[in-house]
Amino acid sequence: MIPREVLQKIRRIQIRTSHLADNLLAGQYHSAFKGRGVEFEEVRPYRIGDDVRAIDWNVTARSGEPFVKLFREERQLTVTLLVDLSASQGLGTHWQTKRELIAELGATIAYSAMKNNDKIALTLFTDGIEKAIPPRSGSRHVLRVIRELLYCQPMGHGTDITTALEHLNRTAKRRSVAFLVSDFQDRGYEKALKVARRKHDVIPIVVTDQREFELPDVGLLELVDSETGEIAMIDTSSNRQRRLYAERAREIATTRDQLFKRLRMDPIYVSTGDDFVDPLRKFFHQRECRR
Template sequence: MIPREIFKKIRHIQIRTSHKVDEMLAGNWHSAFKGRGIEFEEVRPYQIGDDVRAIDWNVTARSDQPFVKLFREERELAVHLLVDLSGSQNLGTSTQTKRELIVELGALLAMSAIKNNDKVGLTLFTDGIEKSIPARKGSRHVLRLIRELLYCEPIGTGTNIKQALEHLSRVSKRRTVVFLISDFQDSQYERALKVAGRKHDIIPVVIADPREHEMPNVGLVRLQDEETGEIITLDTSSRRNRDRFAELYRLQTETRDNLFRKLRLLPIHLETGSDIVEPLHKYFHQRENRS
């Protein structure tokens, strides 16, 4: 049984998210994700104007008239949220932390999938797999996913995207639409991303905070790495230090984005304190046009 105060918070997120789904995303989701392919439905007698390439010669040979095969688009999708809960997600220098942004995003994507009658699953990871929930349908299932996004207390603090992608390949046997939600503060995951991309439809969602690319001038500060625990003292009044900080971020971002381009992945970029609906709306349009 979920405690009342926790249930109220989950329901609040669900209700707030459902409005955004209704207003902006339901139609876009349907058009951006086309299902797994074409599925045979039935045969019927040939009619003038039918494509002769659709004639079922086996059935025709057993009958006294030609028959054609009918197909329908298989609409049901399997969607999976692969979510990074490493220590760096606790950063938040605006109106929300990266973890809070991830919760809102995860709820929005799960609600969109369920509204389109798709299955949705969830894997939470750090430098290990923290929680894995198989894809299912239904509003009760969405409530469970939101609860895990809100209240999962990860054991690990680091990031291992490679391990998360390998885990996904083991548990998802069919082709899946995968939202890989992370700040991508990791390395050596390139091959795993390439391999996973051959089987699944991978959508990188890059989560960032403004202070990660722009250091303010606030004098001497003590900074702690949330993933490693390392503490350093930094003079932020030094222009050289601020420029070096910005350059390191630029290089990291450039390396990541070059990888996405090389693998022909279309990422979504989200930042704390900013609207998330419009970037998703824009992405779904780009994806539809790209298809």
């Protein structure tokens, strides 16, 4: 039985994200992603300004007047959300945790896909696959996606991006648009990402929190790694300790971003407490311009 407060949260997210998909991101999602191809629809008389390469010479020869072929995009795509539910997603030093941010972000993408009649699949992972929901369309399916994003209780604690990508390659029957949503606190996933990149349109979404890069000056602090359980004592009143902490975080982020650059991937960066709509809108716009 899902607790009442979770049902209320699902309802709030449903209302907010459906509104975002309808109003703020309307049209941009459709323009950002290509369909699987085009198929012939009909012919019509040639008009001034039409591309001469579209002329149907057989019909033109029979009728004695120029006709052009019309095509329509075979639109329906499969959008896969690969979502990291490792223990580090519980961090949140603003009014929301990383997991809550991921739920809203994932719901917005799912509703945007639904409005365009695309199918949505969901894979939740930690250091293993926690749950996999096959692609379907419709509002009831999106509600299930939101419920799982919020309510799924993972068995694992760590992060294994390689396992998630291998699962995608093994189960996806055709090319899909795959949003890989994680804080990317993992190593050794470069090879799996390269393989998935060749088969699918993989889009990394990097979820962060301010405290991963900056410690407050609060004296002696015991830090526990939520994924490994490792404990470390840090004197946050020491400028050197805070600087080393920040430098280590930047090194990890730089290594990750250099990998994305080598693979010519366009990541989306979101952070707790910040609006994720602008990064999404900017990404969709860049994709549309590139098309």
